[in-house]
Amino acid sequence: MEFSQLLRWSFRQIRTRFLESLLIIIAIGIGVAVIAGVGTLFIAGSREFNLTHPEQNIVTLEAKEDDYSFISHSSSQTPVIPLGLANAKKVALTPALIAELKDAIPEINEILAYEYHGSRLKGAPRPENEAFSFRRDDPYSIDLIWGLPNIISFLGAEIEQGDLYTIEDFLNNKNFAVIGHDVAERLFPEQNPLGQLIEFEYNDSYLTVIGVLKEIPKEEPQFHSQFFWLRQELNNRVFTSVNIYQTEAKAFRELTLIPKSTNTKFAAIVRDYITAQYGDSLTVKSSREERQKELELAKPMLIFIGSLSSLALFIAALNILNLMLARVLKRTRSIGITKALGSSRKNIFWQYLLESLTLGLSGGILGLLLIMLASPLLASFMGGSSTITSGTAFLSLGFAFLVSLLFGIYPAIKAASINPSSALKLE
Amino acid sequence: MEKLNFIFRTIKQKPLRFLLTALQISLGVLAATLIFNIYFGFNKLTQRSAQSLGKELLKVEIYSEFVYDNGVGRSMGNHFLSAESMQELIENSPEIISATPINSSFTMLVVDNMLYRAMGTYEAGAAFGKTIPLDFIVGSFYTETEEDECKTVISENMALSLFGTTDVLGKTIGDKPFKEAPTTFYLITGVFKKPPLVINTMIGNMHMIYTPKYPSSNRFINFIVRTTPEGQQKAIEDLKDLIFKECGPEAIADIKNASESLNEIRQFTDIFLKILGVLAFFAVVVSSIGILSIMLVNILERTREIGIRRSLGTSQRAVFFQILIESMVLSLGGGILGVILAFIITCLFNVSNIFAVFNEIFALPNLGFNIEAVLVSLALSCVVGGLFGIYPAYQAAKLPPVEALQE
Numbered sequence: 100m101e102f103s104q105l106l107r108w109s110f111r112q113i114r115t116r117f118l119e120s121l122l123i124i125i126a127i128g129i130g131v132a133v134i135a136g137v138g139t140l141f142i143a144g145s146r147e148f149n150l151t152h153p154e155q156n157i158v159t160l161e162a163k164e165d166d167y168s169f170i171s172h173s174s175s176q177t178p179v180i181p182l183g184l185a186n187a188k189k190v191a192l193t194p195a196l197i198a199e200l201k202d203a204i205p206e207i208n209e210i211l212a213y214e215y216h217g218s219r220l221k222g223a224p225r226p227e228n229e230a231f232s233f234r235r236d237d238p239y240s241i242d243l244i245w246g247l248p249n250i251i252s253f254l255g256a257e258i259e260q261g262d263l264y265t266i267e268d269f270l271n272n273k274n275f276a277v278i279g280h281d282v283a284e285r286l287f288p289e290q291n292p293l294g295q296l297i298e299f300e301y302n303d304s305y306l307t308v309i310g311v312l313k314e315i316p317k318e319e320p321q322f323h324s325q326f327f328w329l330r331q332e333l334n335n336r337v338f339t340s341v342n343i344y345q346t347e348a349k350a351f352r353e354l355t356l357i358p359k360s361t362n363t364k365f366a367a368i369v370r371d372y373i374t375a376q377y378g379d380s381l382t383v384k385s386s387r388e389e390r391q392k393e394l395e396l397a398k399p400m401l402i403f404i405g406s407l408s409s410l411a412l413f414i415a416a417l418n419i420l421n422l423m424l425a426r427v428l429k430r431t432r433s434i435g436i437t438k439a440l441g442s443s444r445k446n447i448f449w450q451y452l453l454e455s456l457t458l459g460l461s462g463g464i465l466g467l468l469l470i471m472l473a474s475p476l477l478a479s480f481m482g483g484s485s486t487i488t489s490g491t492a493f494l495s496l497g498f499a500f501l502v503s504l505l506f507g508i509y510p511a512i513k514a515a516s517i518n519p520s521s522a523l524k525l526e
Numbered sequence: 527m528e529k530l531n532f533i534f535r536t537i538k539q540k541p542l543r544f545l546l547t548a549l550q551i552s553l554g555v556l557a558a559t560l561i562f563n564i565y566f567g568f569n570k571l572t573q574r575s576a577q578s579l580g581k582e583l584l585k586v587e588i589y590s591e592f593v594y595d596n597g598v599g600r601s602m603g604n605h606f607l608s609a610e611s612m613q614e615l616i617e618n619s620p621e622i623i624s625a626t627p628i629n630s631s632f633t634m635l636v637v638d639n640m641l642y643r644a645m646g647t648y649e650a651g652a653a654f655g656k657t658i659p660l661d662f663i664v665g666s667f668y669t670e671t672e673e674d675e676c677k678t679v680i681s682e683n684m685a686l687s688l689f690g691t692t693d694v695l696g697k698t699i700g701d702k703p704f705k706e707a708p709t710t711f712y713l714i715t716g717v718f719k720k721p722p723l724v725i726n727t728m729i730g731n732m733h734m735i736y737t738p739k740y741p742s743s744n745r746f747i748n749f750i751v752r753t754t755p756e757g758q759q760k761a762i763e764d765l766k767d768l769i770f771k772e773c774g775p776e777a778i779a780d781i782k783n784a785s786e787s788l789n790e791i792r793q794f795t796d797i798f799l800k801i802l803g804v805l806a807f808f809a810v811v812v813s814s815i816g817i818l819s820i821m822l823v824n825i826l827e828r829t830r831e832i833g834i835r836r837s838l839g840t841s842q843r844a845v846f847f848q849i850l851i852e853s854m855v856l857s858l859g860g861g862i863l864g865v866i867l868a869f870i871i872t873c874l875f876n877v878s879n880i881f882a883v884f885n886e887i888f889a890l891p892n893l894g895f896n897i898e899a900v901l902v903s904l905a906l907s908c909v910v911g912g913l914f915g916i917y918p919a920y921q922a923a924k925l926p927p928v929e930a931l932q933e
Contacts, residue, residue, distance in 0.1 A: 122819040126812045133808045164705045166643070167632060178684045178733035179635065179642040186639065189705045400798075400880050407805040410557050411812045414550045418816040421546040425823045 105446075109454040116426070120458060123418055127462020127499055130412030132469040135495040137408040139470070139477060141401070142488055154324050155387040158366050160354040160373070162189055166382045168389070183379055190380045191350040194270065197247075200356070204372055206365055211253055211355040213246025218343060221298035221305075241282070241297065242335055245342045246351075251277060251312070253357070254330050261293045261310035264340040270349070274341050276306035280314040281334040297337070304343040325386060363387070409498075415462065416502035423455055423510035427517075434514055435522025444515040451511035452504070459503020463496045533852045536824075544856065547820045551860025551907055552867060554813030557806035559868035559903040560877055565799055567893030572788050575724035579659070580784040581755040584762065585728045587748050587780040588769060605773035607746035619764045621757025626653040627749045628729055629738075636700030636709050637688050646681070646733035649743045654735055655679075657752045658725060665695050665716030668737065678712035678736035685717045692717050701736065712736045723890070724784045727791050758783060795881055795888070813860070814910040821853050821918035825925075832922055833930025842923040849919035850912065857911025861904050868903075869895055 113120040163182045190196075197210045223239030244250065248263050264275040276297060283292045287308075298305040315334055321327045358365040366385035373381050394401075427434070434447060470477075537544045588607070589600045616622050629649045635642045648654070655667025660679070668677035678699060685692045688699065694717060700709040721732060728750065738744060753761040762781050769779045782790075825832065832845060871877065872895050881888035 119819050119822055122815050122822075126815040126819075129808055129812050129815075133805060137805070162705070164634060164641070164643075177687050178646055178681065178731070179644050179687050182634065182641040182643055184639060185636045185641040185700070185702070185709070187641075403877075403880050404802065404805065407557055407560075407802060407809070410553055410809045411805075414553050414809060414812045414816060417546055417550045417553075418812070418819060421543060421550070421816065421820055422823060424546075425543065425820070425827070429823075429827060 105449055105453050106457070108450055109457050112426075112454055113457060119422060123415070123422055123458050124462040124465055126415035126418050127412070127459055127503070128465030128469055130409075130415040131463045131466025131495045131499050132473070133408045133411045134498060135466060135470040135491050136473065136477060137404060138491040138494065139474070139488070142491060143477075152324070153361050154326070155390070156358050156361055156363065156365050156385065157325070158356040158358070158369050158383055158385045160192065160356060160369070161352060161382055161384075162192070163380055163382050164189065165352050166384075168384070187380060190377050192352070192354050193350050194247075197354065200354075200372075203376075204369060206358050206360070206362060206368055207356055208359040209249055209253065209357040211247065211250045211357065212351040212353075213244050213250045213355075214342070214352055216243040216245055216339075216342070216344065217241065218243065218299040218301045218304075221300045221303070223300065238285070241299070241337055242332070243337050243339050243343070245339045248338075248340070251338055254326060254333060256315065256330075256333050257313045259311050259313040260291075261308070263310055264338075269340045272341050274304075274306050275309045275339070277310040277312060277338040278308055279312050279334040279336045282337055283308075283311045299343060301343060306337070306339055306341070306343075412498060412502060416459075416506045419455055419458060419503055420506040420509065423451065423507060424513065426454075427451065427510050427514040430514075431517055431522045434517045435519040438517065438519040439523060447517075448511045448515035451514045452507050455503045455507025455510070456500065459499045459507070460496070462503075463499030466495060466499070467492055530851075530855075532848065533855055536828075536852065537856075543820065544859075547816060547856055548860035548863055550813040550816040551857050551910070552862075552864035554806075554810040554910075555861045555864025555903050555907050556867045556871070557809040558906055559865055559899055560871065561799065561802050561806045562899035562902050563868065563872060563896050564802075564877060564880070564893070566896040566898045568795065568799075570896070571723060571890070571893060572792065575722050576785040576788055578722070579724050580788075581758055582752055583658075583724075583728065583784050584751040584753060584758065584765070585749075585782045585784075585787055586746075586751060586765060588746070588773060588777050589780065590776050590778060602747055605747075605769075605777035607749075607769065607772055609744040609746070611768065611772055612746050615764060615768050619761065621753050621761040622764065623752045623754065624653050624656045625746065625749055625751040626650055626657040627744065627746050629743050629748075630730065632703070634702045634705070635688070635734075636702055641702070641705075642688070644684075644734060646684075646731040648729075648732065648735045649738040649740075650735050651738055651744065657750050658721075658729070660718040660721060663692050663717045663719055665714070667735075668715045672715070673737050676710060676712045676737055677715045678734060679716040679718060680714060680735075681733040682717055682719055684733040685714075699734070710739065724788055728782075728784060728787045798881065810906065810910060814857075814914045817853060817857055817911060818914040818917065821849065821856075821915055822921070824852075825849060825918050825922040828922075829925060829930045832925055833927045836925070836927035837931065845925075846919045846923035849922045850915045853915025853918065854908055854911040857907045857915075858904065861907025864907070865900050865903055868899075 192212070194212075197212060201207055201210060217240060219237070220239045220241065223237075247269060248265060251263055258277075259280070261277075263277055264273065268275050278286075278292060278297075286292070286297065287295055292308045292311050295308045296305050297308065312333060315330060318327070318331065356365075356369060362368075366383060366388055370383040373383055437447065438444075587602070588605050589602045590604055591598050592601055593599075612625055616625060627650065631647050631649050633644060633647050635644045635647075651673050652668055652670040660667065662679075663682060665679070667679055668675075680688075680694070680699070682692055685694050688694075689697065694714050697714050698711040699714065700711050702709050720726075726732070751761065751765065765781060766779055769777055836842075836845065876890075881890075
């Protein structure tokens with residue numbers, strides 16, 4: 100028999116016991132819909148976790164003692180992590196180290212070094228009962244970023260008036276400031292900001308404005324970009340070439356290493372160099388590795404949800420097995436007759452297997468239709484757009500195909516091995 | 527009785543079919559039992575916690591609000607109660623027994639010249655031990671007179687991580703807020719067990735409590751108040767009055783008792799239980815479809831037999847109930863199998879631990895097997911069997927005997 104004939108035969112069989120077949124198809128459909136739904140949610144979740152975004156390759160370097168990520172990671176099961184010998188010397192993240200890293204690791208495109216600071220303006224009124232010196236809602240508080248000048252161009256900020264400070268200015272402790280658009284309007288309304296002084300209450304420190312940045316427009320949030328929020332706040336920030344709190348020290352808390360290419364091994368290359376030169380006193384972190392660690396932690400939960408969601412499809416597959424066995428039993432006599440009339444074992448085997456596969460695949464298609472109908476619901480649940488991807492669709496169809504194949508083989512073998520003479524004797 | 531005999535005979539005739547159907551049901555019931563078990567176990571645990579301490583502990587946070595570009599923010603630290611005014615309140619109000627500030631510190635520890643980053647470290651005076659009930663394995667909380675002497679109590683987990691043993695009384699732990707800072711050594715006076723869930727929810731993970739270094743640690747910004755069980759409401763009013771008097775109208779006091787704190791985290795775990803519940807529900811639905819289809823096949827195969835029984839005088843009603851009971855027995859059999867499977871899984875794996883991936887607070891011991899979960903699941907499988915047996919039973923009952931005999 101040809102394939103088309105086999106297919107027509109199996110459709111006829113499904114039609115003759117329509118209710119039964121429909122029930123199987125619905126069962127498989129629900130199983131596939133659950134898997135596709137959970138898969139869609141996982142994919143929507145992992146999109147926020149976008150590991151392929153180029154910014155995921157960025158590596159940060161900090162002294163192990165300054166790494167507080169462990170504390171914010173409340174899922175950690177141990178109360179302490181070792182940091183090595185207590186009297187080991189701390190490796191300072193200085194401009195000299197930056198130069199050394201740039202020479203030694205050719206994959207590095209740029210190294211950013213910056214720190215967030217903040218101070219109140221000199222002569223600002225101080226309310227009674229005030230315990231803190233700096234507050235975001237306070238018009239006299241200024242957000243500062245002390246750092247190498249390359250951070251400004253890296254963030255995509257452009258100069259509107261004046262100039263940026265140079266690395267020489269930075270190394271020579273020049274009190275220069277490049278101010279954001281909103282800061283300029285707030286501090287120097289209807290004046291030329293260039294050359295003006297900004298005086299702080301801390302230690303009589305002051306900065307000279309040498310440049311004003313263009314206004315940064317509001318953008319759509321990009322959750323996988325670690326610099327998004329900083330870029331959004333640039334209008335309200337002041338870049339400084341001097342650390343107003345530590346005029347002498349020139350060491351940073353953290354270095355940000357930007358790779359030249361999208362080589363995913365970048366973190367490993369940096370780590371190899373750091374371990375060889377400085378032992379385990381510096382932590383090398385990449386956003387990608389952090390995310391992978393988080394995924395690793397979430398694994399027990401994901402496995403639990405995954406197995407629970409595949410349970411429905413498995414139950415539906417058992418249903419196929421059960422009903423196909425019942426059908427073979429019921430049609431023993433007719434199979435015996437077909438065999439006696441010259442139909443081969445192979446033919447009967449394929450007939451029954453194809454019947455299971457048709458049931459499974461129709462169920463799979465029904466499941467995908469169900470999940471497409473339900474996708475607005477899923478989207479509202481995830482609070483974003485989560486339409487089913489073709490990958491998930493194929494995967495769930497593949498699952499449906501696979502289980503109906505696996506659980507269809509045994510009934511098909513059973514049908515094929517019916518002995519015509521004894522089957523014909525059956526009443 | 528005769529009906530049951532009949533059902534068992536039909537089951538014996540087709541053992542494979544019965545087994546497969548029971549397996550389908552059992553997998554659905556397994557999923558349901560696991561979820562019910564987590565739900566009931568977690569409920570019991572939180573209720574027990576809240577009953578013991580819910581009427582005695584209050585968590586207070588003083589903050590003020592400010593508006594910025596992206597919404598309203600909370601700023602903490604601008605307003606606080608001084609240690610003196612708190613002391614006065616404790617003396618004047620009979621409802622308030624004691625109070626302690628909760629100051630978590632970011633610090634590093636030194637033990638045997640090794641440096642550690644530590645989690646769950648708090649600076650607190652002896653009032654901490656009086657306010658928060660801790661269960662000590664060895665030693666006890668430091669007293670008021672020892673407050674100036676650099677004493678500390680640590681958790682069992684901390685003792686095991688740092689020293690490998692809980693026999694650590696008299697040993698010292700060094701404290702370094704940053705690497706260049708001098709080390710201050712603290713003498714261990716006690717090792718406490720992991721506190722109950724409700725304490726962890728109100729305070730956070732606790733691993734080390736040490737005597738305060740700076741006077742500012744005695745400010746009451748984020749603090750726990752212990753009240754008499756009857757006087758909680760009065761205590762809340764007293765606290766609100768005092769905060770208004772001391773901090774002014776812009777200070778907001780967020781006062782929660784233990785049950786309210788627990789409900790906050792319950793919202794979080796309940797979302798996940800709901801998702802898991804939906805998945806389990808689908809598994810049960812699919813397995814009940816399995817029952818429906820196999821019962822339809824069953825009556826089709828027995829058309830002749832039903833015809834004979836009808837013509838020998840069995841009523842429609844009797845046939846209906848026979849098929850219905852058969853479906854329920856099948857389903858209940860699967861249900862029992864499912865409960866047994868769930869029992870085995872609960873014994874082998876700590877399923878109640880699944881939330882621990884989100885927060886160490888949920889690293890719970892195995893909550894065990896709940897009889898409620900078993901009863902609900904078995905009832906569920908019975909209902910499913912009954913519900914999905916109705917249609918096949920109705921089909922069987924309305925078969926005209928003469929036509930059925932002609933088949």
